[in-house]
Amino acid sequence: xxxxxxxxxxxxxxxxxxxxxxxxxxxxxxxxxxxxxxxxxxxxxxxxxxxxxxxxxxxxxxxxxxxxxxxxxxxxxxxxxxxxxxxxxxxxxxxxxxxxxxxxxxxxxxxxxxxxxxxxxxxxxxxxxxxxxxxxxxxxxxxxxxxxxx
Numbered sequence: 527x528x529x530x531x532x533x534x535x536x537x538x539x540x541x542x543x544x545x546x547x548x549x550x551x552x553x554x555x556x557x558x559x560x561x562x563x564x565x566x567x568x569x570x571x572x573x574x575x576x577x578x579x580x581x582x583x584x585x586x587x588x589x590x591x592x593x594x595x596x597x598x599x600x601x602x603x604x605x606x607x608x609x610x611x612x613x614x615x616x617x618x619x620x621x622x623x624x625x626x627x628x629x630x631x632x633x634x635x636x637x638x639x640x641x642x643x644x645x646x647x648x649x650x651x652x653x654x655x656x657x658x659x660x661x662x663x664x665x666x667x668x669x670x671x672x673x674x675x676x
Contacts, residue, residue, distance in 0.1 A: 528562075529593065529595070530565075530591070530592075530593050530619070530624065531590075531599055531617055531618065531619055532617070533589070533591075533592070533599075533615065533616070533617050533618075534588070534589050534618075535590075535612050535614065536587055536588075536612070537549070537585060537612060538582060538586075538611055539572055539582060539584045539586060541611050545611065546569075546611070549611055550567060550588055553602065554590075560601065561594065561595070562594030562598050563594075564592045565591045565593065566589070566590070567588070568588070568589040569587070570586075570589065572585065573587055579613045599617060602617075603615070603617060
């Protein structure tokens with residue numbers, strides 16, 4: 527059963543850009559030959575790490591979003607683990623999150639449609655502002671004051 531995954535991995539900062547591109551393309555071909563569909567590949571560039579990994583304080587981030595089965599993900603993680611160029615990686619299954627967000631959006635749309643159907647046909651008359659009330663009736667007491675004082 528195909529599920530949607532995100533794979534974020536951090537590449538050594540001293541790796542050449544061509545080397546990173548070649549590695550990303552190699553992973554993409556490995557995924558497609560295994561029957562997965564790669565939806566998105568984002569290269570975030572070099573960023574500072576939250577803590578030191580090995581001797582590195584920064585790394586190049588790459589994000590994959592793909593649909594595949596569990597065996598393909600296991601093979602991808604194995605390749606990332608044995609690669610010298612990769613510092614860290616994280617795989618997250620996001621199909622459940624997307625399903626939950628879609629369900630929440632449908633509920634919001636339903637509520638909005640109900641509110642629009644139950645809304646009054648004509649808008650309520652606007653209340654006059656305090657400045658309009660003061661200028662409309664000269665000599666009238668200000669709101670909040672007793673009628674005897676002016």
